[in-house]
Amino acid sequence: xxxxxxxxxxxxxxxxxxxxxxxxxxxxxxxxLGHQAxxxxxxFALAGAVHGPVTAAVSxxxxxxxxxxxxxxxxxxxxxxxxxxxxxxxLVLGVAGAGVVLCVPLIAWAGGVPGEVTAxxxxxxxxxxxxxxxxxxxxxxxxxxxxxxxxxxxLRSSLAGAATEVVLLLALVPWLGVMGAGVALVAATAVTxxxxxxxxxxxxxxxxxxxxxxxPRPREILRMARVGVPMSAALVVKFAAxxxxxxxxARTGADGAAAHAILVSxxxxxxxxxxxxxxxxxxxxxxxVSGPGKVTASTGDRTAAARRISxxxxxxxxxGALTGTVLLAFLGxxxxxxxxxxxxxxxxxxxxxxxxxxxxxxxxxxxVMSAALTGLRRSAWSLGAVAAGxxxxxxxxxxxxxxWGLTGLWCALAACAVLVLGLQTWGFRRHSAxx
Numbered sequence: 001x002x003x004x005x006x007x008x009x010x011x012x013x014x015x016x017x018x019x020x021x022x023x024x025x026x027x028x029x030x031x032x033l034g035h036q037a038x039x040x041x042x043x044f045a046l047a048g049a050v051h052g053p054v055t056a057a058v059s060x061x062x063x064x065x066x067x068x069x070x071x072x073x074x075x076x077x078x079x080x081x082x083x084x085x086x087x088x089x090x091l092v093l094g095v096a097g098a099g100v101v102l103c104v105p106l107i108a109w110a111g112g113v114p115g116e117v118t119a120x121x122x123x124x125x126x127x128x129x130x131x132x133x134x135x136x137x138x139x140x141x142x143x144x145x146x147x148x149x150x151x152x153x154x155l156r157s158s159l160a161g162a163a164t165e166v167v168l169l170l171a172l173v174p175w176l177g178v179m180g181a182g183v184a185l186v187a188a189t190a191v192t193x194x195x196x197x198x199x200x201x202x203x204x205x206x207x208x209x210x211x212x213x214x215x216p217r218p219r220e221i222l223r224m225a226r227v228g229v230p231m232s233a234a235l236v237v238k239f240a241a242x243x244x245x246x247x248x249x250a251r252t253g254a255d256g257a258a259a260h261a262i263l264v265s266x267x268x269x270x271x272x273x274x275x276x277x278x279x280x281x282x283x284x285x286x287x288x289v290s291g292p293g294k295v296t297a298s299t300g301d302r303t304a305a306a307r308r309i310s311x312x313x314x315x316x317x318x319x320g321a322l323t324g325t326v327l328l329a330f331l332g333x334x335x336x337x338x339x340x341x342x343x344x345x346x347x348x349x350x351x352x353x354x355x356x357x358x359x360x361x362x363x364x365x366x367x368v369m370s371a372a373l374t375g376l377r378r379s380a381w382s383l384g385a386v387a388a389g390x391x392x393x394x395x396x397x398x399x400x401x402x403x404w405g406l407t408g409l410w411c412a413l414a415a416c417a418v419l420v421l422g423l424q425t426w427g428f429r430r431h432s433a434x435x
Contacts, residue, residue, distance in 0.1 A: 004284075004305075004312040011151045011280035012273070012316055018154045019276055021162035023268045025188065028166055029181045031339050032173040040177050041340070042254045043121050045261030047178070049246035050104045051128045053239030054097035055135060060235040061093045062086055062140035063282070064228020067377050069147040070283035071290040076148055076206050085221045087139035087213040089228055094136020098129040112251060127182030134189040139211070141196035145203075147283040153199045161192030231379040234370065234386040241390035241397070241416070245409055248397040256406055259348035262339045263356050263410070266328070270357070273320020274364030278371030281313035285375030289432075306432045310372040317364040325357030348406060355410040362417040369424035373431065381427035389420030 033040045068082040104125040108118045145153045165188035172180030201211055242264070249260035288305040328335060332353050336346045370382045393416050400408045 004308040005315065007284055008277055008280045008309065008312045008316055011146065011284075012276040012313075014152045014155050015146065015276035015279055016272055018158035019272055020269075021159050023272060025162045025165040025169065025184075026268060027265055027338075028169050029173070029184070032169055033178060033181060039119075039254055041261055042250065042257040043118070043124070044178050044181060045246055045257055045264070046108055046118070046250060047101075047104050047121055047124050047128060048261075048264075049243035050107060051101055051132075053236050053243055054100050054132055056235035056239045057232045058090060058093045058097055058132060058136050060232035061089050061225075061228040062143055063231050063371075063374055064089070064224050064226075064379065065140045065143055066147045066282045067227060067286035067290070067375055068224060069144055070286040070375075073147070073149050073283075073287065076203055077209065079144065079148065080206065080209060080211075081217070081220065082224065083140065083144055083211065084213045085217060085224050086228070087211075088216050088221050089225055090136040090139055091213070093232060094133050097132045097136070101125055101129040101132055104128075108247075112247075122177070122179050124178045124182045127179065127186055130186050131182075131189050134186065134193055138189075138193040138196060139213075141193070141200045141211075143279075145196070145200055146279055147286075148203065150199075150203065151280070154196070156199060157192045157195035160195055161188040164188045164191045227374065227377050227379050230383040231370075231374055234379065234383040237383070237386050238390050238420075241393040242413075244394045245397045245401075245413060248401040248409060249406060251398065252401065252405065255342070255344050255348060258340060258342070258345045259352070260406060260409075262336065262345070262349045263352055265339070266335070266356060267360050267363070270321050270324040270328075270360035271317075271364040271367060274317030274367040277313040277316040277320075278368045281309050281368060282371040282375040284309045285372055286377075289376060303432050306372070306376070307429075310368065310428060310432075313368045313372070314365055317368045318361060321357070321361040321364045325360065328353050328357065352406055352410050355407070355414060359410065359414045359417055362414065362421050366417055366421040366424055369421065369428055372428050373424060376428070376431050378427065378431045381431065382424060385420050385423035385427060388423060389416045392416070 029044070033044050065082060065086040068086075069079040072079040072082075102125055105118060105121055108121070142154045142157065145151065165184045168184035168187055169181060172183055174180075176183070197211060200206065201209075246257070246260060246264070250257040285306045288309060289302050332350055333346070336349050339349075340346060370379075370386075373379055373382045393412060396412060397409060400412050404411075
């Protein structure tokens with residue numbers, strides 16, 4: 001095993017366990033709602049189509065913190081100013097995002113979604129808005145722990161949050177439906193934020209130091225925003241396009257919306273390895289190109305080090321997506337049965353599993369390359385690549401779905417992901433060479 005691959009796996013494994021716990025909770029919500037009523041599941045997917053881009057925007061803005069914190073791994077106290085700057089940025093993004101989530105019913109009405117689906121939203125939009133504010137209040141604590149080399153600490157907060165969510169889902173969803181899923185998510189996020197910040201405050205070098213933002217430093221916040229905001233915008237464009245795809249699927253009726261929601265939920269486990277490998281790669285690439293570090297010392301050349309790290313992360317991402325796809329090929333019917341008892345929904349989703357596998361593989365590799373560009377502080381290139389790849393999807397999703405159904409929609413998704421991956425790979429090679 002090569003040193004870069006060993007480094008990536010050393011960070012990605014605990015992160016995968018952490019993220020996997022959260023995914024299990026999301027899948028539990030989808031499964032419980034799917035067995036309760038197809039319209040409940042469709043409403044949950046409808047709200048998620050807006051909530052997903054918003055949470056991605058907040059999380060993406062905080063990922064801009066990574067290249068500013070990672071070089072200070074040996075001196076955590078030196079990373080505190082950057083962490084405080086990131087919290088000001090997260091506050092702005094969180095307030096704006098919460099406002100967007102509150103507009104879910106209006107967006108659904110404007111998008112022509114059937115009334116039976118819109119009516120099922122209930123109090124879910126306000127609850128999701130609270131979740132966004134809590135996510136922003138976390139201030140990137142988990143990302144800071146990863147960048148400082150304490151990925152295992154993330155497990156504590158994530159497992160506690162996932163356990164809280166699953167217990168509340170089992171207790172509340174049968175009684176409150178989608179509102180119960182919203183309450184469970186808010187409670188779990190609060191638990192995660194409190195524990196993560198507590199673990200960060202107890203790190204050696206940070207004990208006794210305040211993590212509150214303090215007085216804003218406009219110049220430094222703007223400097224970080226040049227990395228975080230393009231990353232945030234790229235995720236907004238991507239998830240807005242995917243949200244548009246969900247609305248296009250919803251126009252086919254509750255069955256199509258539910259089948260699409262199940263496939264989107266399954267994409268999470270398939271790209272889990274890619275997400276965690278990207279999280280592991282970004283700080284290592286930042287350290288490799290910013291100054292002396294373990295990886296740089298072992299390779300000597302900064303460009304070569306960055307590229308070796310990205311290749312190792314791509315191997316992990318591809319292996320995870322391919323393994324999950326093979327498992328779905330053999331266990332697809334059983335897996336789909338966990339989400340819904342509706343035979344029409346299961347049949348619609350089963351026919352699209354091969355396309356889901358293709359999309360997950362390409363999308364996972366694109367996630368890694370996006371993280372690699374963030375490590376180089378070149379997230380603006382990711383924004384351009386995502387805009388070029390997913391921007392057209394917003395225009396073609398509805399007509400393609402009307403003409404060729406969900407099959408055409410998922411073919412369009414896979415084609416967009418291929419274009420994004422190609423552009424991001426080109427950008428990474430170009431900018432890493434300049435470094």
